Amino acid sequence: MHLPLHIFEPRYRAMISDAMARDRRIGMIQPRGGDRAKPDLFDLGCVGRIAEVEALDDGRYDIVLEGLSLFRIVRELEVTTPFRQVEADLLPTPDEPEALSIAHRASLETESRRFADAQGYAVDWDSVARLDDEALVNGIAQIAPFDAAAKQALLEAPDLPARAELTVQLMQFFGRHDGEDRVTLQ
Structure with a gap:
């Protein structure tokens, strides 16, 4: 990045x-x-x-x-x-870019849309869809307004699928509250 x-x-x-x-x-x-x-x-x-x-x-x-x-x-x-x-x-870096499963990628994109909407972010979703898995996961990790401990946990994730899963969990956690302690249920 x-x-x-x-x-x-x-x-x-x-x-x-x-x-x-x-x-x-x-x-x-x-x-x-x-x-x-x-x-x-x-x-x-x-x-x-x-x-x-x-x-x-x-x-x-x-x-x-x-x-x-x-x-x-x-x-x-x-x-x-x-x-x-x-x-x-x-630390060693993978020789080949890591890839997410189709389910991981879909989950990440879905939660990213929810999180962006909840935060009021304007996102070019067509451009997001063209990102490779690594750029998508690491881009979210870089720009999302997570606290220092969450950012460190993302950095320490052992591989891309684990970082993607943690990113989804963090977006769900940090995106739940709208300042009035309300939870959005679906």
């Missing part, structure tokens, strides 16, 4: 400058909580390559990050840079 980011914090501006001088790769990982200055990190994150970059006059950046591979932290490094660094193992 591609993720557009606006980089404005000084430590992340330093990280982008460093990455641009080296291999254009950075790791994205969520904080687990705890110490606000240096929170614990989840074990699993994603390596991305800076595919596009626009350096702004005031030192900020607009970038597009292209996801490459999942990684698992081995240990955090003691560094003097303003940004955190880790030693990590890259």
Whole structure:
């Protein structure tokens, strides 16, 4: 997937400058909580390559990050840079794109329509229907307004069918309430 980011914090501006001088790769990982200055990190994150970059006059950046591979932290490094660094193992990626069963795909598309309608999203469903399974599942996971724990669970799903099933469950859970604790029954 591609993720557009606006980089404005000084430590992340330093990280982008460093990455641009080296291999254009950075790791994205969520904080687990705890110490606000240096929170614990989840074990699993994603390596991305800076595919596009626009350096702004005031030192900020607009970038597009292209996801490459999942990684698992081995240990955090003691560094003097303003940004955190880790030693990590890259996780293997499937040689061939994973596919969903027809039933999984239909369930995902049906629940996506319900969720989008409940959220008031305007969606080009013809374009959605043309997406391959991986782009559809990962696209929903990226843009859906799920909380950090749900997003982490999606990242940690062992394969595409498991991520699709979890995505359906999360859309059902997060799409149930309309702010007044009402449940839509069908």
